[in-house]
Amino acid sequence: MQRLLTLRNARRVAQVFFFALFLFFVFVTDLRYLKGYPVSLFLELDPLVGFATAITTHTVYMGLIWGLLLILPTLLFGRIFCNWICPYGILHHFTGWLIGKRRAEERERIESNRYKKLYSLKYVILIAMIAAALGGTLQIGWLDPIALFHRSMTTVILPAINLFFPTSIYVRQYFHVGAWAIGFILLFFVGMNVVIPRFFCRVVCPLGAFLGTLSTLSLWRIDRDVTKCVDCDLCLKNCEGASDPHTDLRKSECFVCFNCIEDCPEDALSFKFMPSLKTEVTAPVVPRRRLFLGTLVGLGFYAFGRTSGASDRNYDKAVIRPPGSLEEKGFLDACIKCDQCLRACPTNVLQPAVMESGIEGIWTPILNMKIGFCEVNCTLCGEVCPTGAIQPISIEEKTGTGKFAAQGPVKLGTAFFDLGRCLPWSMETPCVVCEEVCPVSPKAIYSHEVTITKRDGNPITLRRPYVDPALCIGCGICEHECPVTDEAAIRVTAIGETRSHDRRLLMDGGVTGATPDLEKRDR
């Protein structure tokens, strides 16, 4: 029994535990099961999220303070997160074990775990992302492992599972725009474990680079006793981080997996408190020119993305953001594209944007009323957002009731009629579904009764609907329920959203955002 209570076995148990916890959180982020579980815990623990959002938003939002909880063990032990806690890392570890060089020759395995210069790429990626953040745009979400894994689970894996096992995940099958691309990226990274073990973790992961930089100062490190070592290189056989324990240890690459200690037949390796640094490559080895290039790329991404104008006056009418979202520039400063909001949304209305909000906004959430609508009494997206890109507003604040009646409801946009498609307006056919389903009181859609002579000569009395933009909250139920399903006769667009002072729909000449005009509301 005593032989089983090794640190490596503890690590294995931890891997199973945290991976299972991650899967549990992902599964339970559903209206029916969510209760009070802290489903965004991994994202909040991710110190890169806290760090990068602190740069862009100048605040550490709510739960992101948990990221400090990870900095302590990293400064003590090193990159334990990468192998013990990170679910994406655990996935790669498992994939590598399953389909990798497990059965291959011992020599091949040893060679595959040597350090390669390619592994400095993740530092360049990290620098580029930090440079972009300093410029003013948050782009860590592309490659941050937790965000990436959450996004992949939400948009690809869970819908795929539901496709093969209907109603196991969703009541009705969920769809996400562009899921194929996200799935492809996931498969690519997972598949690359065949070529290089822990490809993502070693080559690409910016969080790994961040923790690797921190672990330069770690107090506990793998130490090789040169007097005992016979240079058999067996320690490399199962080395996860490719940290060269057989020569000068690269502490910034070491995942603290303890495989090397277990594999050394001479017992030359140990995990020591403050060993000598003489036999170590203490800091990450990154050519300076590459770092400079990374900085340029990051700043360039910010500049090129921002000057493409998608977040300014040329905003796309399809960029309808979830209720409680910050105004656009602030939103892009905070959204890490983790798509937790997509997972929590009960109507599948939230979709990953493709190019609607520019290149900065890829995979950020926008509403697609053809697929769903924003349930008036639901604020789940804000509840699960880890960075506050969507603020956790209360239902009262969202609907403008109770104490918030004076300021009014949060509007996502405004509905506009396309009269050429509307049945009573253009097709002599009665229909007022939009007016029936409009959830606000008094209704934002009203109608006038009209009697016309049809083509066949018979008269018909129709109710023709109109929108009152002062009352419309842009929830999209009307668009969703409109029987003209290919392109609804009433469509919601982003103008009139209350989150942005610039995009409020001016009525009766009110000054934008300067004085709430209560007289209009009393109509």
Place this chain on the structure above:
Amino acid sequence: MANDSSQPPANQVDRREFLWRLGAAGALLAGSAYAGVKLWEPGHVVPGFQKVKGLQLANYALAPSTILPSMAIAHGTDHEKTIRAALGALGGMGRFIQRGDVVMLKPNVAFDRPPALAATTHPDALRAVAKLAFEAGASQVIVADNPINSPVGCFFKSGITAVASEMNLDLIYPGSNSFSPLELNGEILKNWTFFSEPFKKATKVIGVTPCKDHNLCHASMTMKNWYGLLGGRRNQFHQHIHSIVSDFALMMKPTLVILDGMNVLMSNGPTGGRLSDVKPMNTIVAGTDMVAVDAYGYTHLLERDLAELTYIHKAHDRGLGNKNWQDTLYKEVQA
């Protein structure tokens, strides 16, 4: 942690390095913890509904004096001589302007009327005040107003542009970036958008206004003058004109106001249009209390009953000035 005690000393860390590494790790931990806590944002907001942090104007008024008068009334026929006399009675422009001051002159340039029709600040009055300001040592004199329609046309036709170029004044036209939201706890005026650009560098503010009849609030004098600083669609305020004019006394505490009563628009204001509406009253009133100056102007220049002037009584009741100018320290002189 296999800490083999048989390690040769050469592999061990010396004391200095030990402390340094321990300290560095501790410092990094403490630093990030401190930064994290300092920047921590535990609450949420409803985006778009946050209170707009507005601009609060500085108080440009001087401390009240118990010796020198707070209001001066000068009679004369020449703009410059009369203004000089009025300022002289107050103790000279040097009482208000010191060397190096950046002075903001706020005229009434609301309409594109020729000066003779007394619907705008007379160029001679502005010239005289600017001259006095420079003599007192002002390093820069700014002139600005926000007429809704075509500022260039209004400044030009009212003759102010010519004075600005002649006297080397900084004429600031309102542009799209010249406005910012105000922060005021007024009756009507709270967060309205405000022509803030001319005030960025100003250290003293002087209002130079004509004395006019006004069909909505009965008179447009030194208090109504600040209406020209509001932006946006300000015609909404016409329904609450008396409240908002009294709000101006809360919003703006100028160093000095000068009421040009040399030619008074007695009827058909604020636009006028007929010379017959204009009556020469040959008076200049200068003072530190807008309420007092306006009270004198309404009774003695427009020759009407002060009871009608609702905004004066509102401002007085709110403690923003004293309508009973006779009870204050004032001086009446002949130019």
Place this chain on the structure above:
Amino acid sequence: MIPFLSLKGLGKKPGPASRRDFVRTKIPLGENIAAGAILILLVVIGIVIGWKGTQFDPNLYSVRDGSLEATAAPVVGKSQTVRPSSEVAAVPDQAITPEKPTASETPSESSAENTSSTPPPAATGEPLEIGLDGIKPMGATEFYTSDTLYEKIDGRAPAYQNFNVQQMRCRTFSVVAASGSYVDVSEYRFDSPLDAFGMFASERDPKGKPTDFVTDGYSGEMGYFFRQGPVYVQIIASDEKPETIAAATAIAQNRAKALPVDDTGIAGRRELPAAGMIADSVTFVADNAQGQSTLKNVFEAKYDFNGGQLPFFIMVASAADAAKAWESYQKFCGNFGQAEALPDVNGAKIFRAQIFGKWKVIYLRDKEIGGVFDAADGDKARAFVEGYLLGKMK
């Protein structure tokens, strides 16, 4: 190394010197303790998360079943709504039986022109071109609607809106002969000649000199003001130089010629004097004014006169109708009160009467009958009427 496949499965490594993986046997106690502590920590984390799951506000997750239904009153009087797409495909046209609206109910809504109401007055129009020598336009024509008028005249706009101003266009012309001088031309278009007259009269300068080229107009030292048709024209010169005034005069005559004459509905209104009129007190009574069946199309207004208020009226009609009205009014007053004839003033016949404690002084002159009615002071009433007849009040 010659690799060969091992059929023994997991853990068996190919290679000539296949050796088993090394397995550590000596595990230091410290490591055991650390590993044990970590395992316990994991359990604790699991428990804490499980507990956290129970702490929540149930209101957050209550999706109301009725959320797709309206929260306000159901739609009243609707025709059949469209059924789901699967049903509609199979249903032929006749299934939609129109409800027969009762013929008289909604006649006004019976056209699809509900959507196009009269468009609001456009803020554009024909540029103000004045083809005169000696003046040059100084810019483009500006156009304003009733709502945007304040952008030009600020606080004066409500006064014009009270008289239903529709549009204003204005343009400035420079005077070639006098450099630096210019003339402002403003034309306010109202909805009727009567409203245009009302605004013109409210701003009228009592000391203005009448013009010879237009009936309702006057000039001052620096400009011309007149009404022609439903348009109130203001022509203001920038200074009193003779060249500028000459240009202003030429422009005024040009506009008077260009604008069509239309005096519909003004007849009596024009005669009402402006002096002392209480603002907004003008009313029009179509018939039965003051209870007299012969008084039709009457204009009434109230005046401040000598410290009191006097109501005054004027009716302009054919000479015969006016005379008939005057006589019947006089007879009426004689029957119910005391009437006395007063000496003629300036070609007008007058009588004064006191009925029910109030005084009337009524005159008849050609096509015009009018006078003070319901006054408290008979002498004041008489003085007012005589002053009017003598042309002392304008």
